[in-house]
Amino acid sequence: MKGSAALELKGIYAPIPTPFNDDGDLDLDALSLNFDKWLRTPLDGIVASGSNGEWPLLGFAERAALFGACTDLSRGRLKVIAGIHCPSTKESLDLGIEAARAGCDAVLVLPPHYYKGQNSREGLLAYFRTIADSVRLPVVLYNMPSNTGFNLVPDIVATLSEHPNIIGIKDSSGDIVQIASICRDTPEEFGVFAGSGSFFLPSLAVGCSGGTMGVANLFADACRDIFLSFRKGDLERSRSLQLSIIEMNQAVTKRFGVPGLKAAMDHAGLYGGPVRPPLLPVKGEVREEIGRIYDCFRSNYREVSP
Secondary structure (H helix, E strand, O other), X not given: OOOOOOOXXXXXXXXXXXXXXXXXXXXXXXXHHHHHHHOOOOOOEEEEOOOOOOHHHOOHHHHHHHHHHHHHHHOOOOEEEEEOOOOOHHHHHHHHHHHHHHOOOEEEEOOOOOOHHHOOHHHHHXXXXXXXXXXXXXXXXXXXXXXXXXXXXXXXXXXXOOOOOEEEEEEOOOOHHHHHHHHHHOOOOOEEEEOOHHHHHHHHHOXXXXXXXXOHHHHHHHHHHHHHHHHOOOHHHHHHHHHHHHHHHXXXXXXXXXXXXXXXXXXXXXXXXXXXXXXXXXXXXXXXXXXXHHXXXXXXXXXXXX
């Protein structure tokens, strides 16, 4: 375990959507209903205020309230990682204070990405070190180049892994060579998480300790099955499950995004609810397609489950 860090980053985490009511306000009652169901799954933890949580569309007070609700609703049975990334370092630090006050287990931090031209190696190292030095919770780096337009390369991650309060990274790049390089170049206790269910098994094969995946909101059991089958050496089963889950995962990520994930949650009996503008909901044939993909995977997974 690194330094003062109390969280070992491993297992299956769900980056949860933020529920809104029809007026567009935060709906913590709906969140409670979802937690009642997530607590009956093999999830190890959740990520709040991440990409699936529509963090850029949330206010500071909403994010702080979300952190408090998640720690209360987890009942000590799910780890809670709080996304605290903000455009300014000061606001990120202030939100880190709220995450610690709420009792979260760690914080998730994107690189600053608006002033990309000024994102020098030295500037990035200084930014993350400032967060890690100041926030009273373990820090998990977050690499999401498709959204930020900036990639946290292995050299920077390896350097940051030397900080006693930086315990791991969620890498959503999908670049297996990069993920393998990070696993190779960081300490064994540094957790490396796959950021998508589409490349979960390949990530485990190169040394990842788990994943935080949108599809885990719906199929934590299948994600856990891939994880445990791989750990047990049952590559035939883990490979079969990995191949079968790709279509479902893509439906709630690359193809239809957060609106697709929320539609799938509604179909599954969870609360997805509306997205917050400027995002638009999926409707009609797309919503029906998501439902068909969900039903097909659910049926096939039940057939092969022991």
